[in-house]
Amino acid sequence: MAAPIPHPAPRTRAAGVRVEGVNLSYGTNHVLKDVNLEIRPGEFFAFLGPSGCGKTTLLRLIAGFNQADTGSVIVGGEDISGLPPWKRDVGMVFQSYALWPHMTVRRNVAFGLEERKLPRQEIEARVERALDLVGLRHLAERRPSQLSGGQQQRVAVARTVAVEPKVLLLDEPLSNLDAKMRVQVRRELRDLQQRLGITTIFVTHDQEEANTICDRIAVMSDGVVQQVGTPMELYERPANLFVANFLGTANILEGRIQGQGPDRIFNIEDGIVLPIPPDAVVPADAKLVFRPQDAALDRVETGAVPLPGTIAHREFLGSSVRYGIQIGGTEIVVDTPFQSGNVLHEPGRPITVSVSPRSALWLAS
Numbered sequence: 001m002a003a004p005i006p007h008p009a010p011r012t013r014a015a016g017v018r019v020e021g022v023n024l025s026y027g028t029n030h031v032l033k034d035v036n037l038e039i040r041p042g043e044f045f046a047f048l049g050p051s052g053c054g055k056t057t058l059l060r061l062i063a064g065f066n067q068a069d070t071g072s073v074i075v076g077g078e079d080i081s082g083l084p085p086w087k088r089d090v091g092m093v094f095q096s097y098a099l100w101p102h103m104t105v106r107r108n109v110a111f112g113l114e115e116r117k118l119p120r121q122e123i124e125a126r127v128e129r130a131l132d133l134v135g136l137r138h139l140a141e142r143r144p145s146q147l148s149g150g151q152q153q154r155v156a157v158a159r160t161v162a163v164e165p166k167v168l169l170l171d172e173p174l175s176n177l178d179a180k181m182r183v184q185v186r187r188e189l190r191d192l193q194q195r196l197g198i199t200t201i202f203v204t205h206d207q208e209e210a211n212t213i214c215d216r217i218a219v220m221s222d223g224v225v226q227q228v229g230t231p232m233e234l235y236e237r238p239a240n241l242f243v244a245n246f247l248g249t250a251n252i253l254e255g256r257i258q259g260q261g262p263d264r265i266f267n268i269e270d271g272i273v274l275p276i277p278p279d280a281v282v283p284a285d286a287k288l289v290f291r292p293q294d295a296a297l298d299r300v301e302t303g304a305v306p307l308p309g310t311i312a313h314r315e316f317l318g319s320s321v322r323y324g325i326q327i328g329g330t331e332i333v334v335d336t337p338f339q340s341g342n343v344l345h346e347p348g349r350p351i352t353v354s355v356s357p358r359s360a361l362w363l364a365s
């Protein structure tokens with residue numbers, strides 16, 4: 001159970017963040033390419049993408065540690081692009097936590113407030129409040145080396161929220177924690193963010209982390225924002241192959257579009273052909289994409305045309321069974337729910353795969 005909070009939660013001034021037309025290069029390396037984003041006041045927002053795609057560079061740009069070649073950062077309606085980090089009212093928690101090793105937890109949390117020359121009573125009240133918020137008051141006299149990774153992370157968060165910034169930036173804050181702690185601390189972070197109502201931007205390369213705690217996500221690749229949406233929107237309606245692949249497992253079938261209007265077909269290989277639903281919007285170089293759980297085996301989904309395949313292999317996953325199925329020259333995966341007593345399909349067996357038009361995505365390369 002969460003510890004009672006004796007002090008009122010800090011007054012928050014949730015502000016929206018707008019990134020407009022940002023380009024940034026390191027020498028000849030064009031790292032951020034025309035980035036435009038609108039993050040709402042009070043939103044928990046993630047920058048998600050593979051290593052090197054520019055997430056940290058974008059976060060540091062909002063914090064004021066990087067300068068853009070073009071474009072602006074606007075917080076709460078104010079263009080802060082020209083301000084140094086300490087004048088931005090934006091708090092950043094670094095991946096390494098960057099705690100002072102020789103100071104106690106209490107002094108670490110107080111440090112930023114002392115730098116701001118706040119009155120002593122105000123500092124004490126804010127430190128107690130921040131320590132209560134992260135449940136660390138009982139460890140206030142310890143030094144960082146006497147804390148677990150998760151506790152250090154909470155000190156880093158307490159130190160940042162104590163200055164009551166308009167926006168909280170978190171750079172892979174869970175990456176130094178073991179798998180079990182990560183799950184616990186990410187819930188704590190979400191809970192804290194909800195209580196504070198503070199606009200928060202979270203950088204991660206871990207889709208599960210982003211999906212479980214964030215309201216919306218910007219998926220990035222190679223310095224470009226590929227898509228912005230809620231976790232479910234991105235999973236169900238990815239804008240392109242990169243997003244489909246990055247969020248969960250996606251089956252991709254290549255083929256050629258032939259015919260016109262209602263007679264359009266998707267020719268996967270000789271003899272393996274699907275009609276394209278008349279209302280489907282299909283780019284010229286489209287591939288057919290579907291999730292492993294969105295296909296039926298040896299059963300025809302409404303409005304679907306079954307594809308002939310052969311079971312290549314099978315994995316028992318407990319609550320489901322994952323089949324690898326060869327369709328022409330492509331291997332796809334299909335997940336079927338497992339219940340005690342189910343008869344499983346054997347490798348080598350011919351089988352039909354049916355994808356309902358509702359679940360089929362036609363995505364450009």
Ligand SMILES: Nc1ncnc2c1ncn2[C@@H]1O[C@H](COP(=O)(O)OP(=O)(O)OP(=O)(O)O)[C@@H](O)[C@H]1O
Nearest residue numbers: 026029031049050051052053054055056057058205
């Ligand atoms: N200070 C710098 N000087 C030169 N190049 C840099 C600098 N910082 C980052 N880069 C380069 O910019 C690109 C984006 O780096 P960035 O750290 O923003 O990526 P990232 O998505 O946060 O990756 P990771 O998840 O590995 O931290 C990379 O190619 C990186 O090598």
